[in-house]
Ligand SMILES: Nc1nc2c(ncn2[C@@H]2O[C@H](COP(=O)(O)OP(=O)(O)O)[C@@H](O)[C@H]2O)c(=O)[nH]1
């Protein structure tokens with residue numbers, strides 16, 4: 001199960017009330033000694049590497065920090081209320097639901113943001129003034145939008161073999177299926193090369209109709225925002241596109257309609273099921289010259305080594321330019 005958008009309500013802890021109290025001196029004069037109330041707890045959102053989606057938040061939805069303790073006699077300060085730490089997956093953007101303003105994008109593990117400060121505790125009467133109430137609790141509605149962090153995203157028409165490729169590359173324990181639209185939520189795996197690891201994510205199938213709200217897939221295209229490389233997958237026996245150019249057009253236009261910026265992300269055209277054709281290179285693959293095309297078979301493994309070598313080199317190059325910029 002997977003969830004990438006959820007609304008939650010958070011409440012800070014109220015400040016504890018200041019105390020009114022006196023001690024009697026030997027001359028019977030009353031000396032005020034009421035302690036201050038403790039501060040209320042903060043609400044903190046924290047990126048957690050172990051959390052895979054927003055699903056754990058769905059059943060709870062309301063998150064409250066503890067109130068500050070009351071001040072007490074003898075100048076005793078009230079206890080500070082406990083903070084409420086809400087764990088969210090790395091890659092979650094936090095918005096204020098009311099005004100839709102961005103609060104923070106939490107990407108790296110253990111990155112955190114205080115979304116609500118706890119109320120200040122009220123003063124006790126120790127300074128001779130009347131005791132004060134603590135600051136009240138505050139409430140905020142947050143919209144959390146999670147976008148998967150991965151190096152490579154697999155995007156394609158139904159049945160093009162995305163799951164099969166993911167399985168071959170990462171050994172992820174998911175089952176590919178004969179029927180289209182089998183994968184309903186993003187699937188993740190880790191590809192282990194000789195040098196490093198790459199995170200690979202399959203998105204549910206994109207189909208032309210999904211642009212108009214039918215079918216699956218376009219909602220999940222938002223995850224491409226954090227893609228470093230996209231494999232657009234086509235297949236040699238597609239029932240969803242009469243030829244490569246049609247498949248190419250469907251995929252590009254669907255992504256472009258969703259967000260034209262995603263076309264700036266480096267991409268490969270991965271033509272799968274090459275084991276099904278007898279001749280070497282099929283005809284009719286007249287994609288624009290700038291496009292990089294690879295023929296593979298997720299079934300036999302053919303062409304996959306070259307594909308991943310090229311992928312690593314693109315990712316490395318982009319990494320270097322990103323570092324130079326930064
Ligand atoms: N012959 C052949 N069949 C494949 C290949 N890759 C996937 N398939 C089959 O195509 C069907 C759809 O594969 P799947 O990975 O579920 O496609 P997805 O919908 O894109 O995830 C399944 O029956 C797979 O076994 C391949 O390289 N060669």
Ligand SMILES: [Mg+2]
Nearest residue numbers: 162163182183
């Ligand atoms: Mg699939």
